Amino acid sequence: MPATSFTKTYRAQAAPSHPHLDPINASTFQSDHSIGLAKAKNLLAYQQYLAAARASKAQTQGASPAFERNVQAQARQALADCQDLSAASLRITSQLNHTGLWGQLLNNVSATLKAGGPTGVSQLWGEVQQSLNNQKNSAAFASAGLTSDVAAAITAAISKVNANLVLHNGKVSVETQLAGESQPRRLGLKAPGTPPAGIAELLRRSQFEHVVSAFSNNDPIYLEAVGSPGNADYEPAELFAFAAVASRQRIAAHVRKLEDTGLATYQGNDPVDFVVGLLIAAAFLGILGSTILYLCDHPGEVVQPDGVCVAGLLMVVLAIGILGAVILIVGGVPGLSAVASLAIGGASLIAFAALVVEMVEHLPRFNPQPAPPPS
Numbered sequence: 242m243p244a245t246s247f248t249k250t251y252r253a254q255a256a257p258s259h260p261h262l263d264p265i266n267a268s269t270f271q272s273d274h275s276i277g278l279a280k281a282k283n284l285l286a287y288q289q290y291l292a293a294a295r296a297s298k299a300q301t302q303g304a305s306p307a308f309e310r311n312v313q314a315q316a317r318q319a320l321a322d323c324q325d326l327s328a329a330s331l332r333i334t335s336q337l338n339h340t341g342l343w344g345q346l347l348n349n350v351s352a353t354l355k356a357g358g359p360t361g362v363s364q365l366w367g368e369v370q371q372s373l374n375n376q377k378n379s380a381a382f383a384s385a386g387l388t389s390d391v392a393a394a395i396t397a398a399i400s401k402v403n404a405n406l407v408l409h410n411g412k413v414s415v416e417t418q419l420a421g422e423s424q425p426r427r428l429g430l431k432a433p434g435t436p437p438a439g440i441a442e443l444l445r446r447s448q449f450e451h452v453v454s455a456f457s458n459n460d461p462i463y464l465e466a467v468g469s470p471g472n473a474d475y476e477p478a479e480l481f482a483f484a485a486v487a488s489r490q491r492i493a494a495h496v497r498k499l500e501d502t503g504l505a506t507y508q509g510n511d512p513v514d515f516v517v518g519l520l521i522a523a524a525f526l527g528i529l530g531s532t533i534l535y536l537c538d539h540p541g542e543v544v545q546p547d548g549v550c551v552a553g554l555l556m557v558v559l560a561i562g563i564l565g566a567v568i569l570i571v572g573g574v575p576g577l578s579a580v581a582s583l584a585i586g587g588a589s590l591i592a593f594a595a596l597v598v599e600m601v602e603h604l605p606r607f608n609p610q611p612a613p614p615p616s
Contacts, residue, residue: 248368248551250357251349259550260345262535265336274532277329278386280322281525285394287319288518299506312504316496319513323492327485328456330524334481335453337531342557343477344432347413350558354408359416361405362562365555366396372552381549385533395525398518399559404566406558412474415565426569429474430561452482480564481527487571488520516567523563530556 294312298304337343354360373382373392404417409427418425454460491512498511505511533553 246368247353247357247360247365248372248555251353251551251554254352254356255349259534259537259554260340260342260349261538262337262340262342262531263538265340265535267535270333270336270532270535273329273332274386274528277326277333277528278525280326280329281521281528282391283322284319284326284521285391285518285525287315287322288513288521289394290315291513294504295506295508298504304504309499309503313496313499316492316499320489320492320496323489324456324459326521326524327489328453330481330528331453331456331485333528333531334478335450338433338449338478342531342534344434346554346557347430347432349554350406351408351411351413354406354413359405359407362402362559362566363399365406365559365562366399369552369555369559370396372548375548378546378549378552381533381546382552385536385549386529391525394518395522398515398522399563401515402519402563402566402570404562404569406562415562415569417566417569419570428565428569430565431474431476433476433478435474449476449478449482452485456485475565477561480561480568481524483568484520484523484564487567488517488524491517491520516571519563519567523560523567526556526563527560530554530558530560 291312294308298308370392372378373387402417404415407414407416407427409416409429412429412431414430415428416425491514494512508514530553533549534557537550537553
């Protein structure tokens with residue numbers, strides 16, 4: 242950890258040391274926590290299985306039809322797990338939207354960045370790991386769901402992204418530099434309740450709940466990413482909505498690819514790539530971090546070490562930082578401009594259209610509408 246860590250600077254700036262989460266429906270919050278963490282662990286394990294299956298097929302220079310069918314069955318289960326993870330993550334985020342978390346978090350992070358300067362997501366994760374390795378905290382982390390194998394998977398995912406949290410024009414922002422580009426890409430963050438900058442932002446206010454409803458009920462939804470004029474800032478909930486759509490889209494495309502051509506012996510352009518790993522890691526960190534924060538302020542007899550509470554906050558900050566970086570990264574992925582349809586529950590359809598140039602410059606403005614009937 243650097244001599245002046247984000248955690249140390251944060252403690253000097255923030256009072257109290259962690260945000261207050263209220264009101265929260267404890268029963269549904271904890272239920273979604275259990276579902277989300279279980280499904281995230283399944284998906285992290287699926288990525289490891291996929292790598293092993295590729296290696297096995299390459300070693301034997303082929304695979305039997307039964308082998309391919311088993312891989313496809315595992316992939317379809319991964320898609321179902323992704324659906325459940327996304328729904329749980331969105332329901333938790335929906336509850337958090339009605340607490341003071343986002344405003345408190347962004348205010349405290351803003352003060353920390355102003356005092357200590359930019360910080361990288363790798364540095365933040367390193368500080369969480371240091372708290373995880375502290376014997377005083379290990380039992381609390383294990384009880385919350387952060388085990389050593391999950392931590393290793395998150396470490397591997399975060400190692401593939403170079404992103405920083407910065408203070409830009411007085412706003413907490415996510416910044417990443419892509420190879421071959423002279424200027425970094427940047428995404429601004431804002432708390433809910435900020436006065437809308439224009440009619441486009443005003444119309445965007447209700448769309449998060451549409452996404453939550455669609456995922457919870459497994460309903461069809463049409464999401465169109467449309468560039469907003471000027472520089473747009475985004476609420477944390479909008480990043481989690483993007484993650485839900487993008488991860489389900491990519492895993493569904495992965496299932497179709499397996500069904501069409503079988504398992505490739507190299508990852509190549511398989512939709513289940515490092516981006517999916519980052520999306521899963523972000524969902525896990527967001528769910529776990531918010532649950533730790535809730536327990537740190539629990540009205541009952543739960544007592545969490547202060548180091549665990551601050552680490553919980555860092556996990557939520559990390560989740561937001563990772564999701565912001567993913568949006569900036571995928572804006573440059575060829576083919577994202579195509580409209581992609583994917584099967585949900587075997588029948589319903591969801592489409593995700595992205596206008597790449599506008600997305601890179603302004604980021605997407607989600608506009609959920611009823612899905613058109615299948616032709």
